[in-house]
Amino acid sequence: MGDERTVDDQTVLEDDPADGRPYTVMVALANPAHVEQLMRTATDLAADNDGQIRVVSVIHKHVTSPFLLFSEERIKREFADDQQAVLDEAVALAEERSVPVKRSLLVGSDVSDTILSTVAQTDADSLLLGWQEQSRPSDIMLGTTLDPLVRRAPCDVFVERVGTTAERVDAVLLPTDGGRHVEPGADLAEAIARSNDASVTVVSYVPPGGTAMEREAARSHVDAVTERLEGVPVDEHVHEAADPADAIVDAAADHDLVVLGATRERQLRRRVIGSVAETVARRVAPPVVIAKRGAEPSLLGRALEGWWG
Structure with missing residues (x-):
């Protein structure tokens, strides 16, 4: 381009x-x-x-x-x-x-x-x-x-x-499983919360009976996002859930807006925003915004940038 x-x-x-x-x-x-x-x-x-x-x-x-x-x-x-x-x-x-x-x-x-x-x-x-x-x-x-x-x-x-709006925003739900796409999502959630005097709920999920390592990773995801949220009230949670998409949809009922980063995909065929983000965007009742960090350059592009840079 x-x-x-x-x-x-x-x-x-x-x-x-x-x-x-x-x-x-x-x-x-x-x-x-x-x-x-x-x-x-x-x-x-x-x-x-x-x-x-x-x-x-x-x-x-x-x-x-x-x-x-x-x-x-x-x-x-x-x-x-x-x-x-x-x-x-x-x-x-x-x-x-x-x-x-x-x-x-x-x-x-x-x-x-x-x-x-x-x-x-x-x-x-x-x-x-x-x-x-x-x-x-x-x-x-x-x-x-x-x-x-x-x-x-x-x-x-x-x-x-579009098509689903909230009269006012008092509570923003910001799920995270780590990754680069949650960062712009956190920045947007912070901007909306500050403008509306709203709070942000940051949550990450582990499987039922999850290991200590899984819980530690989830906690680190929550902490990393919370550090980006300056000057707005934040509630932090790590919950167990067999299906994170279902859990997010349930939690969304108590919030006025959902902001989430495009989820990471491990399949060979990469999806545009990830299957969890897609499921949540289609099912949640309140308004929802999906955030995605700008496209990374290709391997060839990075090589050329390194060569000429």
């Missing part, structure tokens, strides 16, 4: 970034019904990092469509009104929180590639995506647009299940 847009991309609208902001949250928006929910999460995260928000919307047209040959003025005049209205609503919501927000309205034949190009161009620190559960083929987990974004984005990715 390079820093330039692909030849099929067209920029309809792109604001200059805010000066002096060390952190950028990019929010991909399409459905006007999801703007308020996603912007609530984005403003919490941006405000906690003294950052800005970049809202991006992509008008999708097939690669063979003559639409890609139209001038920017014609696109604005005939096709962009609905998507620009989505971005303008997002801007208004962020401004209510005094968070700087900038817009990107683009045309592309591949929505995920266009968003990834924008992530690179703006050097975004995190990418927030909305996900709505639907029946999909077995090889597609979140959607044909979301799967490539979650796999390939170089920044932290947050996938929020």
Whole structure:
């Protein structure tokens, strides 16, 4: 992925970034019904990092469509009104929180590639995506647009299940089994808890009758996450559970939001976010956000970086 847009991309609208902001949250928006929910999460995260928000919307047209040959003025005049209205609503919501927000309205034949190009161009620190559960083929987990974004984005990715909201957030559930993906999840949980004067419950699970080594590992996972949570009330637990996904779903009933890192997979066929995270995201009652650390470079990429670096 390079820093330039692909030849099929067209920029309809792109604001200059805010000066002096060390952190950028990019929010991909399409459905006007999801703007308020996603912007609530984005403003919490941006405000906690003294950052800005970049809202991006992509008008999708097939690669063979003559639409890609139209001038920017014609696109604005005939096709962009609905998507620009989505971005303008997002801007208004962020401004209510005094968070700087900038817009990107683009045309592309591949929505995920266009968003990834924008992530690179703006050097975004995190990418927030909305996900709505639907029946999909077995090889597609979140959607044909979301799967490539979650796999390939170089920044932290947050996938929020849209359509389920909480009137207020008093308690956040943050399960952990260790690994790199829980770190951005902890950062998000901290930002949301601080913004809402909420507490965070950090929990890890061991099998029934688990060994001392398993309990020690679970405790170390909880301690590592707790150390990242500064200035918010934290409850720490290690529980026994035959099925961690079932246990998380049960615990979620007493919380207003669930944040969890993409779970690690040991199968040869790696899943996008892990089977436990997928199960929890589909079954829990309160809103849920899945966090994933930015994609690691390939072995070849790391070798080249070492060679040239």
